[in-house]
Amino acid sequence: MNINNVLKRRLLILLLAVGLLVAGITSFLKLPLQAYPGVAPLTVQAITQWPGASTAQIEQQVTIPVENGLAGISGVQVFRSVSLFGLSVVTVKFKDGEDSFKARQLVFGVIANITLPAGASINISPDSDATGEILRYVVESTYASPMTLKSFQDYEIYKELKHVQGVPDISSFGGKTRQYQIIITPGALQAKNVTLQQLVTAVTNSNVNVGGGLLPVGEQQLVVRGVGLLQSIDDMKRIVIAVNNGVPVRVGDVGDVVVGNALRQGMFQYQDNSDAVEGVVLLKRGENASEVLKRVKAKVEELNTLLLPPGIDIFPFYDRQVLLDITLNTVKHTLFFGISLVLIILYIFLGNFKAAGVVAAVIPLALCVSFFNMDQFHVPANLISLGAIDFGVIVDAAVIVMENVMRHLEERHTKLNQSIVLGTSEVQRAMVFSTGIIITAYSPLFLMGGVEGIIFRPMAFTMGFALLASIILSLTFVPAMISYIFKEGEEHRPPQFVEKMLAIYKPLLRHLVDRPKQVLMGAVGLLLFTIISATQLGTEFLPTLEENNLWVRVTLPNTVDLKYSVELANQIREEFKNQPEVKYVSVQIGRPDDGTDPTGVFNQEYGVYFKAPEDMPAGAGKKQLIKRLEKYLDTLPGVDYTFSQYIQDNVNEALSGVKGENSVKIFGPDLEVLDMQARDVIKQLRKVHGIVDEGIFNELGQPTLNVQIDRVKCARFGVNVSDIQSLVAYSIGGAPITNVLENEKTFGLAVRLNVDNRNTVESIRSLLIDTADGSRVPLTMVADVAVSDGPFYIYRETGRRYIAIKFSVRGRDLGSAVKDAQQLVKENVNLPNGYTINWDGQFNQMKIAQKKLMLIVPLTLLAIALLLYTAFGNFRDALVVLLNVPFAAIGGILILLITGETFSISAGIGFLSLFGIAIQDGVILISYINKLSRSDHHNIKDTIVEGASLRMRPVLMTALLAGLGLLPAAISHAIGSEAQRPLALVIVGGMVTTTLLTLLVLPVLYAWIRTREHKPRSA
The missing domain is CATH 1.20.1640.10 (Multidrug efflux transporter AcrB transmembrane domain)
Known part of the structure; x- marks a missing residue:
């Protein structure tokens, strides 16, 4: 570059620098700010709910057809699925760089054409990711019941928050879902000589509106409607089931119509409230979390002050903005002290405030170039892309120019402009090559994929553009400013x-x-x-990013019911709540209504949110808290537990499909063999120092009451198979037969047997079934009713079943701990033919990243060597x-x-x-x-x-x-x-x-x- 031309146009260069500053600041204010990079991979879930269906049914009739349908779409890295009682979740993990909108369209297009069993409904997950849960709140009231609060959450609060820009969905947890129920007894049906199927058909047919077209009346036309929707309990009681001997038999004659609640598969607790209602606000992928949170909190304030009845309030207890503020303050402090140290070093070595100021001015100008390009290429600002910026490296080029010009001025052999031209020209080639070498050193980050690529690519982007800008600024802005700040003949030493x-x-x-x-x-x-x-040196994937909370997953034996799980959760929650570090405690038991978290009532997840450090007593802290909680949980028999953090827990599950930091996956066709192998593996893991929180995701042992229909006997007695299925699905299971509309709200209407007729195996066996000749026979005459063990879960990946053993590593580095575990497993676990083992989670991510570095680093050094050869000849x-x-x-x-x-x-x-x-x-x-x-x-x-x-x-x-x-x-x-x-x-x-x-x-x-x-x- 011709430095004489730079000096001739120095005013233009200064004006361009001011313009650059304005453009950079404007771009920075528009950048989406994140506490941590969005490391979760692009996934789309196909969620199918089939109430009452067993795990085996779900896998065979839902999961496998959905997997087969999705198998042909492009850009997929891996398929994972989990099947459990009433629910199938197939997760499609896409490759890095795939477009979210396109991916969702591909999945939606496939599932829309999949034929599912009657009663099964399928949808896709919201357009969010594992880091997208930005606000959690509890709906509180001094008087309203959990059922009332649930209705407000599902219909009033949900609707308002869903309309906030940047919010794709709100997940609800806890509360009782309102349901109308017709409670019948077999004796009442028999006494009135009507069947269950007649009752179901009558109720379904009595809850419709029809259109009658248009009716011309004079010069007008009327829309004809037949209004028959059920409006009240009295309407339901008056439904005519049949007419026997001229006497109508109504629903109210054979049963009682009540308002109850649907089958509960989850509960939420918060502080002292053991039956609360929670809402989780999701962030749309790619949106600015801070801006969306502002809009959400404004809407919450509006709901609390204007829209909700007095005495019902929304209380946010987890707000991602708190973490954003803390981490960005950390970045601000490190940046401020970093710049301060840079200024001090510049002054010490240059001995001139003006010279130090000119060099330091390159920092904001170079960063403005980065901010502008980050805005153009949609690169988010977070603690990595900003916090890891090395200002010293950014000003290196300017330092080289300034130092050499200052040396010429100190020697006093030339005039000012000659010193500037000579000093800059002498180092121009070396400076360009050396800065180019640093940019080349950052180039591997652009080639990285996976989590490490997501985390560090923004940093490489920021530094790359800043370094390119620093070269140009050092050859233009710095010489121009030197000509302004120094005077001809000024003495320099x-x-x-x-x-x-x-x-x-x-x-x-x-x-x-x-x-x-x-x-x-x-x-x-x-x-x-x-x-x-x-x-x-030990090895690990990435340091754990501190979130200032704990997410504790407690797993009970799979056979427990909701009542027992809730009782134990009350005890654990009380223990957690009384710890000196803890401000709030929330508990999620089981799964939410939308099926987005496929688990059962044996699964409890505790959100432990901390006080401010100044409010904690001396000696308190996160590590001390974990030790106390571990000691307490170890006293509870049959309990497995895992300590993690809120975002970290979600990301770990999104990466590996397992609720844990690391996992061992054993693949094979037979669930019993998988279970046996998993128990052999966990024995070996328990021998390794540093491995903690180990546990098997048990797949077997679900007690199941099977009603196995005997078609030969049905034919002999003239029993319709569908009548038996209706008895199982409706009377015992309580599946809704229709919906009741109340303005904008929709509630299910179910037919259920009186609790005394369905609370034991013997009572179910003795239920009577109508035959073709009008007589009735016990259920055991046409079906085998027996209890057996079936699967709780069936996990699949790339079309193969697997069982997972989770574990964490504490007090030791990840690499050596897993290496010891792998050696023990290799020596002591013999897998049958057709069975394989994989190590997944953070360890797998670390090995993938290390392999990439082993390939990329030598190539980078080779590229640097070629640059050096070009520079030196x-x-x-x-x-x-x-x-x-x-x-x-x-x-x-x-x-x-x-x-x-x-x-x-x-x-x-x-x-x-x-x-x-x-x-x-x-x-x-x-x-x-x-x-x-x-x-x-x-x-x-x-x-x-x-x-x-x-x-x-x-x-x-x-x-x-x-x-x-x-x-x-x-x-x-x-x-x-x-x-x-x-x-x-x-x-x-x-x-x-x-x-x-x-x-x-x-x-x-x-x-x-x-x-x-x-x-x-x-x-």
């Missing part, structure tokens, strides 16, 4: 601090250059020591600079060991950044040494010492800025700092050794190589 350092460094380097073997052997020894020490100099990479890793590895951090994907990304910075420093040094050697005919050692001395200041500055810019993130333990801390630690620690080795070892190595090249060969 290097800071005394720099002169003192140089006075120490130059003779020290001269001393080391004369002793290359000792220096290089020491460096190699340190490298070998570090490599050996690195074997002690020879392999020698490129290789010397590349040797900075292993030496840079020394500091990163040692600081991980010292701080007790494991090697995670976050730390791996830190090493990539570190390698780029280390190579940049090498380029700065070697480029200048080569420039001196071409124009100076002194001894090569003297040239190297002189060149290194002149480049000491920019090398120190770039290294310190890169390290100290991330120091606040490296030492922070605030909420939101977990993911960026390993990355920052690696860079901070790595820059210590990189600086020392670049300034001390690299010149010695280069001098040793160049000296050997110039040494005369003996004859």
